[in-house]
Amino acid sequence: MPARRSVVIGVDSSTQSTKAAAVDAATGELLAVGRAPHTVTGSAGARESDPGEWWSALAAAVRTAVREAGVPASAVTGIAVAGQQHGLVTLGADGRPLRPALLWNDTRSAPQAAALADRLGGPAGWLRRTGSVPVASMTAAKWQWLREHEPRRAEAVAGVRLPHDHLTERLAGVAVTDPGDASGTCWYGSGDRTETGGASGAAHADASDGKESAGAYDHGILDLIGLDPGLLPAVAPGGASPVGTLTAAAAEALGLPRTVVVAAGTGDNMAAAVGLGLGGAGLLDHPVVSLGTSGTVFAATRARTADAGLAGFAATDGTHLPLGCTLNCTLAVDRFATLLGLDREDALPGGAGGGGVVVLPYLDGERTPDLPHAAGLVTGLRHGTDPRSILGAAYEGAVFTVLRALDHLLAACGLDPAAPDVRDRPLRLIGGGARGRVWTETVRRLSGRPLVVPAADELVALGAAALAAAAVSGAAPVALAAAWGTGTGEVLPAVGRDDEAWDRIAGVLSAATPTLLTPGPREPGSPSADGVR
Secondary structure: OOOOOOEEEEEEEOOOEEEEEEEEOOOOOEEEEEEEEOOOEOOOOOOEEOHHHHHHHHHHHHHHHHHHHOOOHHHEEEEEEEEOOOOEEEEOOOOOEOOOEEOOOOHHHHHHHHHHHOOOOOHHHHHHHHOOOOOOOOHHHHHHHHHHHOHHHHHOOOEEEOHHHHHHHHHHOOOEEOHHHHOOOOOEEOHHHOOOOOOOOOOOOOOOOOOOOOOEEOHHHHHHOOOOHHHOOEEOOOOOOEEEEOOHHHHHHHOOOOOOEEEOOEEHHHHHHHHOOEOOOOEOOOOEEEEOOOEEEEOOEOOOOOOOOOEEEEOOOOOEEEEEEEOOOHHHHHHHHHHHOOOOOOOOOOOHHHOOOEEEOOEOEEOOOOEOOOOOEEEOOOOOOOHHHHHHHHHHHHHHHHHHHHHHHHHHOOOOOOOHHHHOOOEEEEOHHHHOHHHHHHHHHHHOOOEEEEOOOOHHHHHHHHHHHHHHHOOOHHHHHHHHOOOOEEEEOOOOOOHHHHHHHHHHHHHHOOOOOOOOOOOOOOOOOOOOO
């Protein structure tokens, strides 16, 4: 009689929706994906969501995944959540949210972030202690905003959680986070940057396959922002650490047995790295480019970066995950396509036909480079300019900005971006843009690098599934994901780098930055680009 299949659930709770992947724990086969939407509200920089809706979406997505996988609920052995980073969930004494969560892309906290960045000796002090400089996206800035704008509510807070922490607590009844997601708060220090002990049991010895030194909450920073460490969750050794099993209420909501093991889980970027097989038991210093609403670049490395232009995240396996972010990527280019009345795939290079169109599609300001008050810029138009070249130039401007952040990331990791052995490493291209022909070809042309386009679409959920499987089996999650092959896919050979296009865009950015892209401060409460992701 064949052995019963063991199934694990990986949950990707993102800004807009929840996806739950049902995965064969032995082979990594993706059996089914359940989906449920979220609602984001707010204007003039505000972005909020009801955490209760996240939980309802998680339950619905898990039930759908198990049903469509065609497996009995009793086959499910583990579950882990990967969530959108940085969001602030505030709980009352009854354990319920006191207000909607402040999301990562809520930019109202930009003034608080700027004020914090001037403390602790300035950016260098923050980099030394946390690996990152406060920006509006970081949780510490959001907590400061809450204290200043809603002081009574802040005083009533009995628990502070990140989005994935909150969902894990709903699953297992335990207040716990992991080093990866905690490293995006700006109140957690990783490795030897940490100067203080942990809170709520947060000091820990890392038991992951990375074998790096442990981090903990920084009490000096918590004192600075007036946050009681007793309000924070404990920090598990890693995202694959088992923290309990489903509570009776969670088991009923999900339709699963109470014996299902709950892993600590992590942030979405950390889970994507696991899904790609990046980490101490996998690939180190291999860059990833993610093309979504925002563009991100990251790599798992043993190097501790300290660069104000990067977020110095911890990976969930004990290594490091420095990340660079641009705010304007697929959504901005789609807006240009709409304005031009073109399909997004109907684009020509900006230099086609002997033209020299350059578009800097900074419609939401920009984070990298740090131009929070920038607007979109189009230059080089002629009477005969083909609208398709304008759209192509928008692609080029977005890709140039992402690849420029990539070179910055590699240099911060101690690598020479121009060295042949570094340039020959393929870029792993993920995100919605990786499925688009023009996006892929533009990255190839402007990078001059080979690309790997993973076949799997749900890398965050698959990374979370690997954490769940590792929590059940005790295996190293990165090694497990690598064995599953979730990061493998089509290999596209390098093409000659389009240096003319690169230099043309770089020249416009350099010339425009002092004037066109840095107007005076916006009105209070208006959006800025101090978000990360």
